[in-house]
Amino acid sequence: MDEVVEAVEKVKKKWEEAYKKTQEHIKAIENYGKSRRDTDEEKEYTSNSFPRLNELAQDGLALLNSLQFQLDLLSPQLPSNDQVQTAKLLLQSWNKQCTSLCSSLRNANL
Numbered sequence: 001m002d003e004v005v006e007a008v009e010k011v012k013k014k015w016e017e018a019y020k021k022t023q024e025h026i027k028a029i030e031n032y033g034k035s036r037r038d039t040d041e042e043k044e045y046t047s048n049s050f051p052r053l054n055e056l057a058q059d060g061l062a063l064l065n066s067l068q069f070q071l072d073l074l075s076p077q078l079p080s081n082d083q084v085q086t087a088k089l090l091l092q093s094w095n096k097q098c099t100s101l102c103s104s105l106r107n108a109n110l
Contacts, residue, residue, distance in 0.1 A: 004077045008087065011074065015067045015094065022060030022101055029053050029108040057105050061098065068094050 032050055068091060075087035 002079055004074055005079070005083070008071065008074050008078065011067050011070050012090075015064065015071075018060055018063045018067065019097065019101075022057055022064065023104075025053055025057040025060060026101065026104050026108050029057060029105070054105075054109070061101060061105070064094070064098050064101070068098065 029050070032053065071087060071091055071094070075084055075091065078084045078087060
């Protein structure tokens with residue numbers, strides 16, 4: 001297998017993992033505060049966890065943008081035109097998914 005093709009496959013795998021984790025963080029932000037206990041220990045934990053969840057979600061979005069950039073750099077180097085076109089379509093899909101995640105994060109914080 002060509003080195004560029006292997007690099008593209010690694011980027012795709014990292015994307016899938018990062019996308020799932022970012023979705024989980026956004027869902028946790030959405031569900032934050034829906035079921036709270038009134039213990040002091042729980043209050044201290046949750047006061048630190050909400051900003052931390054937002055940081056994790058932002059880090060996930062930054063990683064996804066970085067992976068998009070990597071795929072954008074690798075796609076013209078792919079050996080066949082079909083692979084290049086497939087990579088460009090994948091980039092468009094990833095862009096829509098990132099936009100959707102940004103909207104979800106914004107709504108989760110309201």
